[in-house]
Amino acid sequence: MKDLTDGPRSLTRGECLDLMGTVKVGRVVFTEHALPAVMPVGFVLEGGDVVVCVPPASGLAAATGGAIVAFEADDLGTTGPAGWTVTVVGRARVVRDPGDPARRALAAWTSGPRPEFMRISCQRVTGRRVGPSSTGEGYEAAA
């Protein structure tokens, strides 16, 4: 597949990380029982990683701990092709340190006595602006 960083509307790694910092919800994309799976999560960027709050009792940590996952965040609105999308690919690992600084930032997403968190390393970061181009060619998410 053509790399999302191809083309004039691609974003640099720095731009991707800056844009990701403007939203609080993303989606962990992984493989479960050999099928593609996806789960929305709250997240923050901390220490060069994406840190996500694992939905309680979801089994997400068990399904993905140690595995390579994708994480996607975007702001595309809900009405048409306009905005940006960023995808991170990297290894996921369960956060076991109770003093991890990302925990506080994710407090709104936690519930119950034993919240779980995962860090996803930003090994590959790609992104694009999406929407009508200056040439009027329309959707260019991966043109």
Add this chain to the structure above:
Amino acid sequence: MKDLTDGPRSLTRGECLDLMGTVKVGRVVFTEHALPAVMPVGFVLEGGDVVVCVPPASGLAAATGGAIVAFEADDLGTTGPAGWTVTVVGRARVVRDPGDPARRALAAWTSGPRPEFMRISCQRVTGRRVGPSSTGEGYEAAA
């Protein structure tokens, strides 16, 4: 992993489809080179399928045609855990019929002379409401 349909905040298939009909952007989740991958797309529900507009030159159709993919749509806002998420799992196939009725609905997403479309069969449809519960327990996307 615990099924997203478990629990009191799960949505029926009909509710899922109704909610999906209120947004125009979703994400195709698939496997590429043995790694999880994700791509935002414009979509409509038509004839019981999710029909997506394939970003031009993205190779998405080649990567997923005939494969089982996931498709996720949500309305979670960008600021915190509130809203809904729906995931469809089913087989993807390239739309080859130039008269396919979904094409017109996706006109805003097309560009170039040969737009591509895919249908994803709604074999499995699951969803949940996400957000603070009535008991104040916070995020329950998959509790």
